[in-house]
Amino acid sequence: MGHTPELRVLLFAALRERAGWQERLLAAPAGATPAAVWRQLGLEPNEPDASIRVAINQQFASWDSPLRAGDELAFLPPISGG
Amino acid sequence: MGHTPELRVLLFAALRERAGWQERLLAAPAGATPAAVWRQLGLEPNEPDASIRVAINQQFASWDSPLRAGDELAFLPPISGG
Amino acid sequence: MAAPLLAIQLEPGPFQPLLAMEQWQAQVQERMGHLPAAESSFVGRVRPHTGAGEPLAALELEHYPGMTEAQLHHLAAEAANRRAVAAVLVRHRVGRVRPGEPIVLVAVAADRRGPAQRCCQELLEALKHEAPFWKREWRADGSGLWLAGNTPL
Amino acid sequence: MAAPLLAIQLEPGPFQPLLAMEQWQAQVQERMGHLPAAESSFVGRVRPHTGAGEPLAALELEHYPGMTEAQLHHLAAEAANRRAVAAVLVRHRVGRVRPGEPIVLVAVAADRRGPAQRCCQELLEALKHEAPFWKREWRADGSGLWLAGNTPL
Secondary structure, eight states: OOOOOEEEEEEOHHHHHHHTOSEEEEEOOTTOOHHHHHHHTTOSSSSOOTTOEEEETTEEEOTTOOOOTTOEEEEEOOOOOO | OOOOOEEEEEEOHHHHHHHTOSEEEEEOOTTOOHHHHHHHTTOSSSSOOTTOEEEETTEEEOTTOOOOTTOEEEEEOOOOOO | OOOOEEEEEEESSOOOHHHHHHHHHHHHHHHHSSOOSEEEEEEEEOOSBOTTSSBEEEEEEEEOTTHHHHHHHHHHHHHHHHHTOSEEEEEEEOEEEOTTSEEEEEEEEESSHHHHHHHHHHHHHHHHHHSOEEEEEEETTSOEEEOOSOOOO | OOOOEEEEEEESSOOOHHHHHHHHHHHHHHHHSSOOSEEEEEEEEOOSBOTTSSBEEEEEEEEOTTHHHHHHHHHHHHHHHHHTOSEEEEEEEOEEEOTTSEEEEEEEEESSHHHHHHHHHHHHHHHHHHSOEEEEEEETTSOEEEOOSOOOO
16 A cells, blocks of 8 residues: 555636636555546546546656545646647 | 741750850741750750650640741750758 | 757747747857758738638647746757757747747758758647647637647648 | 738838837737737848858849749748648848848748748748849949859758
8 A cells, every 4th residue: 555645736718617626635545546646536428538648746647547645636628729 | 848947045054054145036947846956056965865854835845846937946954852 | 060059948928930030040140150041931821711711819828837948848849859959949839829920930951952952841740749739719709619630731 | 811911022122120020929919819829920131241252342132023823822822721820920121231231031830830830841841932133243443143943041
């Protein structure tokens, strides 16, 4: 058993507005992944669609990357830059 | 039999320097074409290679276009613009 | 070959692309002692209407402070190295942008026109899809709509 | 759609591409009431060395007065209509051009980035091969060499 990761979770744009918050500090169970945190936070849709991306410590990451204490986890709605 | 065309012939860049002249007024035989004028003027090489282009009245034309009195005929060495 | 000069900047307010290019050219000139033979650039501006064809009051550009800048650097370095170019300029607006105002500027200097043009295009596409920016269209009635993608090529 | 605005000019002496673009943007703004969403541009400058790698003193650009201007207009109109763009700018040097100085500027404004970029590239290639210009490389020893083609892409 690992120790409980303390995470900073960020939402942006449409995701932020749908959820009604921008940033949360969170204790996640050992072995937590972005997918698990998404469900833990009750974010919608329940199964996030492929257009939503994940960043860990400001780098793109996958939904099943292992999270560590102190990580900054961000959920990113579809990008529209330029 | 057509009448004798009076032509203005122009050479540019390397062609001009090789021939030693830039512009000539010329009476060409009836039915003259740029190819015939090239030979008539003794321009070199005797059979102009494909990289040399012809313009009649400042429009690209073919080597066998019929020439008319008053035409401006130009022989253009390989283009290098831009 | 020296590492390419990367000049990347977010713009919180209106900016002038030609002025930005002038400053960048001065930087390139100072760094290299001359300006490379080929320079390709692109400016994107806000359209006067929404994707649905209604009049647009403004476009809001949200970003992820820290990650957006880092990702722009990463994308610019990647595009520059893939094409062996000498210098890259990127300016990108954030915040509220009005119709007609520039959103994005990409410029690339290289020794040949092919790499300059291709790098400029590739970097533009990359930042449209891989740099964390989000656009919201604001209409005159005060309603806003987050966009879920980019204008097609 | 209105006919595209074509701004074509030969430059007998050194010119500033950014200033030319500024003037052209003002023309486009006046004609259309706004600037299109996409603007793609290219500047070509004289390299400091000859094709053979020797130091270059200057590049001489000869043209065919009358035909060159007409052909630039023709090529610009053709490229603009093929891609449905709003405005095209071409400036091209003639005469003696020194290393580092701009030779050619092409800029294209359109409603979408794809047509703007493609038109800019196609027009640049077209004028390199279809507009009557001839380049002569002058070396420091006073010898000159007419070029028989273009730098590869």
